[in-house]
Amino acid sequence: MTNNVIVADMASKLVMTTSNSPIVSGFALAISTLMFLLLACIALGYGHRGANYPPGPPTKLILGNALDFPNDYLQYKFSEWARKYGDVVSLKVFHQTIISINSPSLMRELLERRSVTSSNRPKNTLTEIITPGDLNMGTAHLPDDTWKAMRRAAQNMFSSKNLGRTQHVQHAEATQMVMDIIIDPDNWMPHTKRYVTSFLLSIMYGFRAARHSSLPVRDLVAVHRRFVDILGFGGAPPVDLFPVLKLVPKRFAYWKRETEDVGRCQQALFKGWMDRVRARLDRGETTGCFLEDAVRDLEGWGMKDDNWLDHMAGSLVEASDTVPVTICSFIICCVKYPEKTALAAAEIDRVIGPDKVPRLSDLESGKLPYTRAMIDESMRMYPVAPVGIPHEMAEDDVVDGVLYSKGAVVFQNTWFMFRDERYFDRPHEFRPERFLENPPFGTRPGVVDDPARRDTLLWGSGRRICPGQLTARTSIDTICPYLLWAFDFKRGVDPVTGQEAGEPEFVFEKGIVAVPAEVPCKLVPRSKQHIATVQREFGRVAEDLARHELEIDSEDAAWNREYRDVHVL
Numbered sequence: 001m002t003n004n005v006i007v008a009d010m011a012s013k014l015v016m017t018t019s020n021s022p023i024v025s026g027f028a029l030a031i032s033t034l035m036f037l038l039l040a041c042i043a044l045g046y047g048h049r050g051a052n053y054p055p056g057p058p059t060k061l062i063l064g065n066a067l068d069f070p071n072d073y074l075q076y077k078f079s080e081w082a083r084k085y086g087d088v089v090s091l092k093v094f095h096q097t098i099i100s101i102n103s104p105s106l107m108r109e110l111l112e113r114r115s116v117t118s119s120n121r122p123k124n125t126l127t128e129i130i131t132p133g134d135l136n137m138g139t140a141h142l143p144d145d146t147w148k149a150m151r152r153a154a155q156n157m158f159s160s161k162n163l164g165r166t167q168h169v170q171h172a173e174a175t176q177m178v179m180d181i182i183i184d185p186d187n188w189m190p191h192t193k194r195y196v197t198s199f200l201l202s203i204m205y206g207f208r209a210a211r212h213s214s215l216p217v218r219d220l221v222a223v224h225r226r227f228v229d230i231l232g233f234g235g236a237p238p239v240d241l242f243p244v245l246k247l248v249p250k251r252f253a254y255w256k257r258e259t260e261d262v263g264r265c266q267q268a269l270f271k272g273w274m275d276r277v278r279a280r281l282d283r284g285e286t287t288g289c290f291l292e293d294a295v296r297d298l299e300g301w302g303m304k305d306d307n308w309l310d311h312m313a314g315s316l317v318e319a320s321d322t323v324p325v326t327i328c329s330f331i332i333c334c335v336k337y338p339e340k341t342a343l344a345a346a347e348i349d350r351v352i353g354p355d356k357v358p359r360l361s362d363l364e365s366g367k368l369p370y371t372r373a374m375i376d377e378s379m380r381m382y383p384v385a386p387v388g389i390p391h392e393m394a395e396d397d398v399v400d401g402v403l404y405s406k407g408a409v410v411f412q413n414t415w416f417m418f419r420d421e422r423y424f425d426r427p428h429e430f431r432p433e434r435f436l437e438n439p440p441f442g443t444r445p446g447v448v449d450d451p452a453r454r455d456t457l458l459w460g461s462g463r464r465i466c467p468g469q470l471t472a473r474t475s476i477d478t479i480c481p482y483l484l485w486a487f488d489f490k491r492g493v494d495p496v497t498g499q500e501a502g503e504p505e506f507v508f509e510k511g512i513v514a515v516p517a518e519v520p521c522k523l524v525p526r527s528k529q530h531i532a533t534v535q536r537e538f539g540r541v542a543e544d545l546a547r548h549e550l551e552i553d554s555e556d557a558a559w560n561r562e563y564r565d566v567h568v569l
């Protein structure tokens with residue numbers, strides 16, 4: 001406070017020394033204003049790490065760590081700092097404090113035990129434009145009553161009881177995905193997207209996506225691409241760091257026009273999906289999906305008005321963003337580590353054989369321990385949300401004498417936690433065996449583990465923990481053994497050399513979700529017997545798929561007829 005008064009006094013003296021010439025006095029005014037701002041920034045502690053803040057790299061005047069802060073792949077730099085500074089690291093980017101927490105114990109202390117102060121999301125002007133009223137649960141700034149209602153509804157939809165009721169749909173969609181890859185192996189990545197999106201559309205909205213190019217998937221992918229681009233680094237100027245930028249008129253601010261348009265397109269898409277549900281009920285038809293129930297019982301679902309339902313798609317977007325990526329990473333692991341894949345395939349051959357397809361229950365009952373370990377190892381090494389989704393401190397809070405200041409943005413660096421050499425033996429090696437040697441977390445035998453480790457670290461912490469974790473887990477656990485059962489995983493052809501590609505590398509796209517770039521690989525059916533078994537299974541589950549095809553469009557209907565005529569046994 002005293003500093004501010006001194007700075008104001010110095011600045012006013014500077015302004016008073018300007019000459020009488022209009023040009024000189026204008027110039028002097030500009031210089032003195034700049035000086036004033038500079039001194040004010042210094043006085044306000046811009047870029048300076050306070051005394052009891054978490055440690056971190058040295059800061060520079062006003063800039064803080066702005067020049068050190070990575071634009072992308074936060075997990076790599078955060079992990080380097082974790083090794084140097086410990087379980088908690090802080091950075092200053094101008095006046096903004098950014099914290100990376102690097103241990104399960106800190107996740108528990110800060111985000112679970114102190115969830116009252118640590119459950120905000122960072123305030124984000126762009127997401128507020130895209131979803132006015134904070135009706136997108138994942139981006140909503142405050143965990144207020146609106147967020148609570150949306151969250152309760154999501155938790156209800158994705159509860160274990162409801163998942164039991166929808167598992168046959170999950171299995172049916174997984175069967176189609178295996179069929180899709182048998183017929184069209186080059187599009188293995190889009191087929192994973194279709195599998196997850198179609199499952200979620202079916203259980204939430206009662207209609208499905210027969211092809212990866214079906215309209216709902218195509219529209220979702222297109223609008224989500226724009227959403228990610230505008231929110232990503234460089235998509236828009238840092239308006240929350242420098243709120244004065246918000247004053248730029250719309251005609252000079254591309255980001256404002258684009259953000260508004262993304263919001264319009266997204267809302268139109270989600271409303272269109274809900275309108276299909278409303279129209280179906282008006283016709284007196286039903287598929288038994290969740291949102292039909294919500295339309296009939298708005299109050300019971302805690303929805304303040306009918307328009308809130310148009311925003312329930314936020315959960316579907318989260319699912320279709322994360323689960324396919326996890327499955328793709330698993331597929332890349334199967335190509336990259338052939339000896340491990342062979343061990344899992346041998347286990348599946350022994351337990352399941354070629355005449356029936358694996359079911360989720362085979363994995364859950366513990367009959368496929370190596371396969372389970374292979375899935376866990378791929379999620380340990382390549383977590384889809386390597387630094388979580390950031391929280392923001394609502395108030396100052398102190399853990400072990402360290403200050404987590406109001407407004408600080410907090411990342412959960414699970415990438416580091418899963419590769420922490422204190423607990424994991426050779427953490428950078430892909431070794432499913434670690435989970436068999438020391439279950440359930442695969443840490444080094446004999447080491448005293450972090451007491452707060454849990455098998456849900458990947459899904460975040462506290463009030464904001466992922467409400468879709470069961471849906472995610474069962475979707476992954478249904479398809480991964482199925483793929484191992486159905487296919488041999490081979491390296492594809494390098495598009496540049498025309499020769500067999502080398503060992504695939506994980507190269508991630510930029511962004512908070514670690515999406516691996518496509519690698520050349522071939523998924524080859526293991527035998528004619530396996531293909532025939534999938535065709536029979538595809539016939540058996542046809543009814544479960546058809547139940548969600550009441551309003552199917554003519555293109556999908558034609559494709560379905562041909563697909564099923566040719567491929568069902």
Ligand code: HEM
Pocket residue numbers: 137138139151154158314315316318319320322323326384385388389390391458459460461462463464465466467468469471472
């Ligand atoms: C492998 C798959 C998935 C992973 C790794 C994952 C991970 C996460 C993480 C780390 C968070 C932030 C937690 C926090 O702030 O502490 C989150 C939030 C969220 N997830 Fe997931 N998720 C996955 C799949 C899903 C699925 C399938 C759904 C829906 C069916 C879903 C819906 C959500 C929603 C709605 C939020 C926002 C919660 C809130 O802010 O209150 N996620 N997820």
